[in-house]
Amino acid sequence: MNLQDFVEKFAEQFDETDANEIQANTVFKDLDEWSSLIALSVIAMVDEEYEVALKGDDIRNASTIEDLYNVVKAKH
Amino acid sequence: MAFLDFNNVRIAGFAAGVPKYVAVNESVASKDYDAADFIATTGVRERRIGNFTTSDLCFEATERLLSDLQWDKAEIGALVFVSQTADYILPATACVLQNRLGLSKECYALDIALGCSGWVYGLSVVAGLLSETGITKALLLAGDAKKRAKSDPDPLFGHAGTVTAIEYNKGASGFKFHVGTDGSGYDAIITPDGGSRNQFTEDSLKLVQCEDGIMRHRLQTLMKGMDVFAFGISVVPKTVKKLLEKHQVDINSIDYFLFHQANKMMNEKIRKKLKLPEEKVPYCMQSFGNTSSASIPLTVVTQIPEIVRASSLHHLACGFGVGLSWATVLFDTDKVVVSDLVEV
Numbered sequence: 406m407n408l409q410d411f412v413e414k415f416a417e418q419f420d421e422t423d424a425n426e427i428q429a430n431t432v433f434k435d436l437d438e439w440s441s442l443i444a445l446s447v448i449a450m451v452d453e454e455y456e457v458a459l460k461g462d463d464i465r466n467a468s469t470i471e472d473l474y475n476v477v478k479a480k481h
Numbered sequence: 482m483a484f485l486d487f488n489n490v491r492i493a494g495f496a497a498g499v500p501k502y503v504a505v506n507e508s509v510a511s512k513d514y515d516a517a518d519f520i521a522t523t524g525v526r527e528r529r530i531g532n533f534t535t536s537d538l539c540f541e542a543t544e545r546l547l548s549d550l551q552w553d554k555a556e557i558g559a560l561v562f563v564s565q566t567a568d569y570i571l572p573a574t575a576c577v578l579q580n581r582l583g584l585s586k587e588c589y590a591l592d593i594a595l596g597c598s599g600w601v602y603g604l605s606v607v608a609g610l611l612s613e614t615g616i617t618k619a620l621l622l623a624g625d626a627k628k629r630a631k632s633d634p635d636p637l638f639g640h641a642g643t644v645t646a647i648e649y650n651k652g653a654s655g656f657k658f659h660v661g662t663d664g665s666g667y668d669a670i671i672t673p674d675g676g677s678r679n680q681f682t683e684d685s686l687k688l689v690q691c692e693d694g695i696m697r698h699r700l701q702t703l704m705k706g707m708d709v710f711a712f713g714i715s716v717v718p719k720t721v722k723k724l725l726e727k728h729q730v731d732i733n734s735i736d737y738f739l740f741h742q743a744n745k746m747m748n749e750k751i752r753k754k755l756k757l758p759e760e761k762v763p764y765c766m767q768s769f770g771n772t773s774s775a776s777i778p779l780t781v782v783t784q785i786p787e788i789v790r791a792s793s794l795h796h797l798a799c800g801f802g803v804g805l806s807w808a809t810v811l812f813d814t815d816k817v818v819v820s821d822l823v824e825v
Binding site: 441442444445449452458459460461464 | 513518706707708710714750
């Protein structure tokens with residue numbers, strides 16, 4: 406798995422936010438559109454693409470998308 | 482491996498009771514999303530709530546089913562009540578129901594404190610009790626109904642009480658189970674206060690903000706929604722595949738997949754991962770919400786009653802959730818009794 410690919414898949418979970426606003430170092434919880442529902446979409450995406458079951462704490466403790474990527478990579 | 486098989490047992494009938502009152506999800510108390518988002522994601526447009534306990538709803542459903550089945554109450558040798566909303570902390574609600582239903586005093590009765598996985602677990606317990614010379618007819622009552630708070634902050638959950646009649650029947654194909662438990666997730670869905678671990682104090686009623694942006698107190702059910710979601714979409718496809726593989730059953734030969742009605746987003750993910758066609762996966766959550774251990778029989782009673790009455794069918798049912806706990810069963814129905822929905 407690679408970071409760029411993960412960031413793109415992460416960005417696909419948003420409807421209104423421009424994909425350019427979503428980069429590896431983006432603090433995703435600061436995005437206006439971020440919500441508990443988008444968090445569920447991210448969990449589903451990670452399950453489907455990487456067969457990793459994220460915990461709520463994994464999302465809560467991550468700040469940037471790269472942080473979350475590293476969690477997924479470690480569990481992958 | 483947690484596989485269980487029981488032969489010579491069959492389901493004889495299903496019934497379900499719900500409150501008459503329909504609560505429509507026109508608003509939600511979350512700062513995170515509005516009612517339209519909530520309905521689109523959870524699939525829950527409306528649900529039934531009322532001032533009834535689970536045992537009230539189960540009682541009404543059972544009276545109807547026994548009358549439709551024309552079963553003699555004296556023949557019923559076991560009553561198993563699956564619920565996390567018992568009438569009292571003690572005694573067991575199954576004992577209260579034995580008397581209220583007028584069943585024999587020669588009756589095996591117990592409560593099982595499980596939620597979303599409970600109907601399937603309860604079916605395994607009842608199946609193990611039945612035999613040719615002992616108990617030949619049994620009732621599995623399952624559901625949850627409780628006013629969780631004055632402001633009703635749980636727009637996902639509906640109230641329902643169901644009954645499934647099960648009997649010994651020599652030659653019947655029986656039930657095949659796969660079950661599992663992961664107590665490391667015990668706090669993923671939890672009512673923290675009011676039990677022995679955290680006894681009730683005035684702090685139990687202090688509102689705290691939950692993960693979903695809704696305020697709740699510690700006598701209500703608190704949920705780590707993200708953990709539960711990740712659990713459901715990963716464990717359900719695995720247990721379904723394990724059971725089918727164990728018994729060399731072709732997934733295409735199953736007529737209906739009866740999943741616990743958690744929420745639409747989770748159930749649709751599960752359906753798509755298993756590549757199941759929509760018409761084989763009936764849902765009742767749109768009208769009744771998440772009804773805990775009632776959800777599988779309630780789906781039969783409200784979504785596929787005619788075909789279950791008229792045909793021979795292969796089913797796979799899977800319950801999953803609070804515990805964390807999950808159980809999957811393969812069973813057949815052959816023109817069984819399905820009572821009309823009882824509205825209390």
